[in-house]
Every structure is written in C-alpha cells, then in structure tokens.
Amino acid sequence: xxxxxxxxxxxxxxxxxxxxxxxxxxxxxxxxxxxxxxxxxxxxxxxxxxxxxxxxxxxxxxxxxxxxxxxxxxxxxxxxxxxxxxxxxxxxxxxxxxxxxxxxxxxxxxxxxxxxx
Amino acid sequence: xxxxxxxxxxxxxxxxxxxxxxxxxxxxxxxxxxxxxxxxxxxxxxxxxxxxxxxxxxxxxxxxxxxxxxxxxxxxxxxxxxxxxxxxxxxxxxxxxxxxxxxxxxxxxxx
Numbered sequence: 151x152x153x154x155x156x157x158x159x160x161x162x163x164x165x166x167x168x169x170x171x172x173x174x175x176x177x178x179x180x181x182x183x184x185x186x187x188x189x190x191x192x193x194x195x196x197x198x199x200x201x202x203x204x205x206x207x208x209x210x211x212x213x214x215x216x217x218x219x220x221x222x223x224x225x226x227x228x229x230x231x232x233x234x235x236x237x238x239x240x241x242x243x244x245x246x247x248x249x250x251x252x253x254x255x256x257x258x259x260x261x262x263x264x265x266x267x
Numbered sequence: 268x269x270x271x272x273x274x275x276x277x278x279x280x281x282x283x284x285x286x287x288x289x290x291x292x293x294x295x296x297x298x299x300x301x302x303x304x305x306x307x308x309x310x311x312x313x314x315x316x317x318x319x320x321x322x323x324x325x326x327x328x329x330x331x332x333x334x335x336x337x338x339x340x341x342x343x344x345x346x347x348x349x350x351x352x353x354x355x356x357x358x359x360x361x362x363x364x365x366x367x368x369x370x371x372x373x374x375x376x377x378x
Contacts, residue, residue: 193366255299256313
C-alpha cells in the first residue's frame with residue numbers, strides 16, 4: 151500500500167487568509183483525491199487531481215476557493231482560499247493504489263486539521 | 268447517483284459484546300464496497316473490502332458480506348474490545364474511482 155504524508159498536520163488561521171496543504175506519496179500514482187471532513191461529519195470529495203490536467207471539482211466546490219496543483223505523480227497541493235470559520239475542517243488527500251487487486255481502493259493521508267478564527 | 272446509508276450512532280457496547288453496523292447502498296453497476304475506520308486522533312484506515320457479490324471481507328475479527336440482493340454490506344464483530352472504539356465508515360466506489368461515504372457510526376466500547 152502507498153504511504154502518504156501531509157503537511158501541515160494542523161494549523162490555525164485568520165479569516166481572509168489562505169492555507170496550502172501538501173500531500174506527498176511514496177510511489178507514483180495516477181489519481182489523487184482531496185476530501186473535506188467537517189466536524190462530526192462524513193467525508194466529502196472536493197476534487198480529483200490527475201497529473202498533467204486540471205483538477206475535476208465536485209458539485210459545490212470551485213477552483214477559485216480550492217485551487218489544486220498536481221505537478222508530478224507523487225505530489226499535490228490543495229489551497230483553501232479566503233478562509234472563513236466555515237472552512238474549519240479536516241482535509242485529507244487520498245490516492246488510488248494501482249498495486250492493489252481492487253483498482254478503486256483508496257489510501258488516505260493522516261489529514262490536516264484546519265481551524266479558522 | 269451513488270449513495271450509502273449507514274446506521275446512525277452513537278453505539279455504546281460492553282467488552283465482548285456483538286457489534287453490527289448496518290450499511291445499505293444505491294449504485295449503478297457493480298460497485299466495490301469498503302469499511303473504513305477512524306480511531307481517535309488518527310487518520311482514515313481501510314478495514315476491509317469486497318469487490319463482488321457474495322464476497323466476504325474480513326480483518327481484525329470484523330466481517331462484512333457483499334449482498335447484492337439486499338444491496339447491503341453490514342459490518343459485524345463477534346466480541347468487541349475497548350480498542351475497537353472508533354468511527355466506522357461504509358463506502359462504495361463505482362467505475363469512476365470516486366468514493367462515496369456513509370455518515371459514519373461512532374462506536375464506544377466500555378470495559
């Protein structure tokens with residue numbers, strides 16, 4: 151299975167600022183995903199990030215608010231822009247691991263806990 | 268679209284009790300089904316999976332069987348421990364690679 155790290159693990163930010171979250175994988179993967187987990191809630195997919203193409207956003211999420219970069223097959227960033235307290239969540243990246251027998255099995259990073267004051 | 272309906276919690280049990288968390292799904296085609304677990308203060312971990320009808324996934328004493336006729340994937344464990352206290356998420360993935368999660372069930376096991 152892939153090993154995924156995220157930076158930062160947590161942060162406290164002021165409203166109106168932005169936070170960029172990094173996701174690093176120890177192997178090359180085609181598909182990376184960004185999720186949001188609001189307090190006490192389930193996970194919601196923000197976008198799918200493939201290397202060499204623009205990210206595909208889910209309904210309710212837009213590129214201006216959540217710009218994503220995917221410069222190579224082992225790395226991605228998610229920026230949460232113009233922060234408001236409603237953005238306080240855990241943000242997780244995941245990868246689809248082509249090495250598993252189940253092609254659509256995903257492995258998750260440890261998450262970034264964001265608090266917006 | 269795809270969706271997962273999961274038994275709401277919280278669920279509180281005594282050690283060695285039997286645990287069942289119900290999960291039903293709606294999907295087009297033949298999805299893969301997963302149970303993920305989130306221990307306190309930790310990230311999301313894959314607990315078990317099943318990729319086709321009648322498959323049984325198992326891990327750490329937990330089991331779930333992919334029932335196509337009832338569109339269900341209920342999680343069971345015969346004798347829980349305090350260390351099983353966590354939030355459990357049922358999820359599915361269809362051909363578009365996206366994971367759809369249930370709402371999560373918080374399980375607390377008391378000694």
